[in-house]
Structures are given as C-alpha cells and as structure tokens.
Amino acid sequence: xxxxxxxxxxxxxLVSNSSSLGYGNRRGSATVSGNFGLxxxxxxxxxxxxxxxxxxxxxxxxxxxxxxxxIIGYSYSDESRxxxxxxxxxxxxxQGSTVYTSFGSEPFTPNNExxxxxxxxxxxxxxxLGAHVFTFGVAGEKYHSENVFFPGNKASMYIILLRIxxxxxxxxxxxxxxxxxxx
Numbered sequence: 001x002x003x004x005x006x007x008x009x010x011x012x013x014l015v016s017n018s019s020s021l022g023y024g025n026r027r028g029s030a031t032v033s034g035n036f037g038l039x040x041x042x043x044x045x046x047x048x049x050x051x052x053x054x055x056x057x058x059x060x061x062x063x064x065x066x067x068x069x070x071i072i073g074y075s076y077s078d079e080s081r082x083x084x085x086x087x088x089x090x091x092x093x094x095q096g097s098t099v100y101t102s103f104g105s106e107p108f109t110p111n112n113e114x115x116x117x118x119x120x121x122x123x124x125x126x127x128x129l130g131a132h133v134f135t136f137g138v139a140g141e142k143y144h145s146e147n148v149f150f151p152g153n154k155a156s157m158y159i160i161l162l163r164i165x166x167x168x169x170x171x172x173x174x175x176x177x178x179x180x181x182x183x
Contacts, residue, residue, distance in 0.1 A: 001057045010046040010082065015039045015106045037092075037099035042085030045109040050078040055120075065128040076117035081109045108149075116145035 055073035062068060083105055090104035124137035 002054070003056075004054045005051070007049060007051045009049045011049065012084075013045055013047055015043040015045070015102060016108050037101060039102035042088075043090065043102050043104060043106055044084050045106045046082040046084060048078055048080050048082060052076045062125075065130075067126045069122075069124045069126070071120070071122045073120040074117065075120075076115070078113075078115045080113040080115065083109050111148050111150040113146070113148040115147075116143070118143045 053073065053075035055071065058068075058070045060068045060070075085105065087110060088104045090102070090107045092102050093100050119142045120140070122137065122139040124135055127134045127136075
C-alpha cells in the first residue's frame with residue numbers, strides 16, 4: 001500500500017507589529033490607543049504551507065504463525081515567508097506617537113525561510129505461539145531542517161512627524177514621489 005499527500009498553500013499576513021525594526025505598534029489597539037495605523041498592502045507578506053508526504057506499507061506472512069509489517073515514509077514541509085511586492089526600504093510615518101501609515105517591504109520577510117523533513121522506518125515481526133503472541137520491532141527517524149532568519153536586510157526607518165514627510169521629496173532610482181503640504 002502506498003499513500004501520498006500534498007498541500008500547497010499560502011496565507012496572507014499583515015505587516016509585523018514588532019518594534020525591533022522601525023517604530024512598531026503599526027496596528028494599534030482599540031483598547032489601548034484607539035488609533036489604527038494603515039499600511040500599504042505591499043508591506044504585508046505571505047507564509048507558505050507546502051507539505052508533502054509519502055508512506056509505503058508492506059505486510060507479509062513468513063509462515064502460518066509469523067508475519068512482518070514494514071512501514072517506510074518521508075515527509076517534507078516548507079513554511080518560508082514571501083514578499084507580496086518588490087523589495088523596498090520599510091518606512092513608518094508617525095503622527096504624534098502613533099504610526100499613521102507604513103510602506104515598503106516588511107522588514108522580517110526577506111530570507112525568512114523554514115524547511116524541514118524526516119525519514120521514518122518501522123519494522124514489526126509478529127510470532128503467534130498459540131497461547132502467546134510476541135511482537136518484536138524497531139523504529140527510527142532521521143530529521144533534517146534549515147531555518148534562515150535575516151531581519152532588516154533592507155533599510156528600515158521611521159519619520160517622526162507626518163508634516164515632515166509631507167514636505168519631503170524622495171527620489172529612488174526611477175521612482176519619484178513629490179508631495180505638498182496639506183491645507
């Protein structure tokens with residue numbers, strides 16, 4: 001008998017609320033501050049849930065009173081993060097002490113990777129002596145994983161005042177953003 005399972009999916013996740021890079025507290029809390037920062041959709045990220053497994057089972061009869069059961073399997077998972085947009089320095093813009101808006105690549109996503117897998121084997125030998133049944137077996141597993149976390153490999157900054165940002169002219173390669181002071 002052979003069984004194979006496969007799941008390939010991604011989940012959209014809001015930008016991290018951590019203050020270890022940038023200002024943090026980007027989503028606020030109605031009970032704490034009553035203010036909610038609004039980030040651009042490109043600042044969010046995805047988490048993959050890609051799982052694969054295959055298991056084989058072989059049952060055999062050695063004699064009328066002896067049998068063997070062998071199970072061998074392999075499973076692999078990839079839960080790496082993915083950026084929704086092209087990589088761009090992450091910026092928090094504050095109004096007072098509250099995050100007003102955020103844009104750029106989420107600072108913990110690039111190269112945040114988690115992959116792991118395992119081999120399993122189990123072999124059981126059963127001997128039926130009439131009044132007693134004996135089972136002898138062995139089981140083993142080999143696990144391997146790789147976890148990469150490289151926070152902040154793109155620039156991260158925050159601008160203290162919204163009005164300062166509104167007066168800025170930012171030019172990055174071919175992208176030019178010019179804003180004027182609101183009335």
